[in-house]
Amino acid sequence: MSADDADALRKAVAERDWYHTIELPGGVRTAGHYDMPRTAPRVPLPPSLRGKRCLDVGTSDGFWAFEMERRGAEEVVALDIDDPGQYDWPDPRPSTLTRPANTSVGVNENFVLARDALGSRVKRVDCLVYDASPERLGRFDFVFIGALLLHLRDPVKALAALRTVTDGELLSYDVISLWETLTHPRRPAAALDGRGKPQWWTPNLVGHRRMLEAAGFEVLDHGGPFFMPFGEGFPPPSWRLRDLDVDRIAFQLTLRRLGAPCAWARGRPAV
16 A cells, blocks of 8 residues: 555544544554454454455444455355344434444445455345345355443344354353452343343353353353443543532443453354
8 A cells, every 4th residue: 555545544443533543554553442452352263264254243344244254254145234223222212323433324434445445356245134134145154243232122132143143153242240240250141221222131151151151052152241432433431510420430430441351252153
C-alpha cells in the first residue's frame, strides 16, 4: 500500500465510529469500542481453518470473519442484519432505533470498508440468527458466535437454529455475570435486563454452557472468565447525576479498566 493510499484509508477510518478494533493495511488501526486483537488470544479459535467453510454470526464490523479467513478458511459467511429495527428490542421500543457503531440502515459500511481494505472474500448475508437454516445458508465445518447471546431475547432458540447448520463444531464466547458466577458457582443462572436496549440475558459461567446444552450441543471444552478489553473508541464515562446508579458506578471504578467479563464454550451437535 502506498503512503497516499494509507493516508486515504486512515482518513476514511477516522470518519467512522467502530465497534471492533481491526488492524488494516498501511499500519491503519480502527478505534473500536472493543480491542479485538487483544481479545483474540483469549478465545480458542482454531490456529488453522484451512479448507473449512466457516460462519461468523453477528459479524458487526467483521473482525472475527476476517480472522477466520486469515487462518486459511476456504469460505467465510458473515451473518448480520441490516435494519436496526430487527434487533430484539424490549417494549416499549425507544423512539430512535440504532445499533452500536454503524447506526444507519443498510449494509454495515464499516464492514465494507474493512473488507475492501483487506482484499477479503468474506460474504456478508443479511439474516436473523433465528432464521439460520441449511436451506438458506448451507452447512458449515466451523461456526463462531461472539458476544451476541446477551443481545437476544431467546439465546437458546438462536443456538438451536445454528445447530441445524453446524456439521463440525461451534465456538461461543459471550459476556457473563461475575456476580451470578460468584453467588451461584454450580447452578445455571442469568441476570435479566431488557430495559431500553437489546440486552437481555447475562448468564453465569455454568449458565453459558447450559445454553449450548439446552440447544442440543454437546459441550467439548470451556474456559473463563476472561476479560474482553475495551478499545480507544469505547464511549467515555458519564458522571452526570441522572446517569449514575450503583451498577454504573461499580462498572466505571472496576470493569471499565479491565474489560467485559466473558467465557467461551466449544461444542458439537449432540447425537
